[in-house]
Amino acid sequence: KAGVTQTPRYLIKTRGQQVTLSCSPISGHRSVSWYQQTPGQGLQFLFEYFSETQRNKGNFPGRFSGRQFSNSRSEMNVSTLELGDSALYLCASSLDGPGGTNTGELFFGEGSRLTVL
């Protein structure tokens, strides 16, 4: 069974630009959640989508948004990029809710590494 696929793996943007990252979950998984990982702040929960609806949201500004399509694939968008947005963005899928709820084992992709110059 194919794992979680994230594209692109690496990208470089400049301040003020916007970026879209894509995540294809494991087949049959309906929940997709996104995380930001930085050396200073560690792993931080961005948001979670289930059946095309945002179900949970972390404490990030509105510049961070996402969506989920009917095939469970998800995208996240960051507008007006800032230097501090440089990070590894991880996507995870699960059968139902994300880790910590119900049976919630999260399956992570390898991430998209964003560098903002």
Add this chain to the structure above:
Amino acid sequence: LAKTTQPISMDSYEGQEVNITCSHNNIATNDYITWYQQFPSQGPRFIIQGYKTKVTNEVASLFIPADRKSSTLSLPRVSLSDTAVYYCLVGDGGSSNTGKLIFGQGTTLQVKP
């Protein structure tokens, strides 16, 4: 808001048992506590999950006291390949925080020969 605390780093030798403790307060009442392992340039990988008392699988054990304010991941007889960063993951407490997840800061385990 839930707060988690893990040791930043730990050293061990091959064949030893390693215990990593995560302190967590104000976590979601009905949520599980989960531990993940992460290698460089990879996403985290599920190790074990539990709600209360003790859970054991083929790679680790997880001990959770009755008050659920901490959890201890136990890795029996570690090998060099267990060198990685280990994270605890909990759900944030409070009805307004339902579904929000909090990762620990991560514990870098270095296993030496």
